[in-house]
Amino acid sequence: MSMTRTYVDPDGVHVIAPNFKQRLSGVTSTIIQLVPVQNRLGQKVAVLGPGLPPHLPHLRFRDLWKLWRAPQGARHRVWHARRNIEMLPGIILRDILRMPLKLVFTSASQRKHSGWTKLLIRQMDAVIATSTKTAGYLEVPNTVVMHGIDCEIFRPAEDKAQAKNACGLDPNLSYIGCFGRIRHQKGTDLFVDAMIELLPSHPGWSAIIAGRATAKHINFENELKTRVKQAGLDDRILFVGEHKNIADWYRTLDLFVAPQRWEGFGLTPLEAMATAVPVVATDVGAFSELIVEGATGTLIPANDLPRMVVAAGALMDDVQTLQDHAMTAREHTTAQFALEGEANSLGMLYRRGAA
Template structure:
């Protein structure tokens, strides 16, 4: 899709919604934008704005920003849909200081009490979306609950897990557990590593992968985990594979996914795993207990290493139950997590604002 900021003839008027993404680092928020914007673009003029976004995404040029003083075609104003503080504040400045015809929408996934500054920002939004009922309870303002969906054309089962593993340079004959996300204590990466150090010596047919990036302040944390793996003699079976934007290929290599977070706002990874037909062991944080059922995996208390080990071992030891969970996870994901449902619900929030604006 072409960039309205680079076209002549005032094509900025075709842009009805802007989805800013002002953090270059890959995160759950960025992943949400990458998945949602193309789906929303099927029915409205939406563009992402910011650095580090993939080339295929419909984007707005920074040079097009002065055009925001113009109203979009057929709309009383344009929507600025923020998902972080760093995106709410510019929207307020554009609307209230520069007087651009904008209305501001904020999506919150956080399940904790907000700072006074964040509450100040949220209070100035024209509409607020919460990704779960738990999240809504922390907002202090009226909100619409819209749970996340998954792009199921991207996250889908592999025809062969062995082939998927071989394509990634993994040992194809070994069943595989995975833990994906930023490498840090909050994400429970250390719990996963400790669980694997305890389990893999007793399960020689399995290997484990940690996919994700450690930012500068967490390099020491990752280095310590690698040292533990080396000391256990498991460097060939507990692999740190780094950050990948084609993460769907890594899900396709898995037999079991582990989400060991100590805290999480929403958490997309179990949904992505289930959409790929992978059973999930997850901590009881975010929306995980709403997503993972006894038929599709196991929920364990956050931070409880023995419970995590027991849950993983149960699925590792029972091939029949695990394969049944594959079908159950995929069926639940297809029924409850389609990306189109999320896009339609968000677009309905926009439409309500436009109706009220007229």
């Protein structure tokens, strides 16, 4: 049954979070998780655009004319863009239509920006980088605000065997997982090849691949399934598809691998660590700023299958270290990367530099 969207009057909105891409992405996921927390903290945020769940407070496009009036209790509204297609409308509303807006842009990109993107960024009132690596690619003053995670949604299982049962898994096995979109960039093939090498010598372990392949990457997924079948491991390397209750699947894991070849930020290691699951991750995105080497997991070079096999195998063989890492991972994530911390940092930036 479809739910009706919750629409709000712009007069009471202090921050607008536009989302102008229909397709679910990491940016969209960030907005979905962050906006409810921001509103609990009194930041008065509403979303604008498609592809967002109905329970979030939405603005109607037909109500945008009301942005000519300042909101109740403030001199400006904040337009918080996260993509080029959201920066440009903000510039038009502020500079051409002369609406009382302050423009904020969050960049997660770790590559040189195009001339067009640089031009848009220079028009912003404040710029946020999601990591120090990302900040290094920006040519304007910026503030690093790292993404957080909802540590209540992503929390350890009270009973791991029960968590495994709930997902139809064998409670007597240990599980190593790789979650996210299935494609070459995400390194799913590296994970599969590592498991093909490791699982025959680790009879107490099985592997889970959770996520979906878009139409463009279906052949890639099918080739991986064929590779697994030819290795005789189709009952131990499980492709479980995409799940809305992904936090439940994290609770079944004993070890997580983030094998990406490239990443902007990358939330999956945080999701795993918040669930008390140690991580083996490639040194891409913000992973080196999320993982404490030798305490919450292990970092390896990108696209390095032998190192992945060694790092994952070492933890699979060492139950005590795995348990120690699990406890530290949860403590580290709740202390440093709770979603409330990200929301509070944004609120301070809105007040200091944008509002």
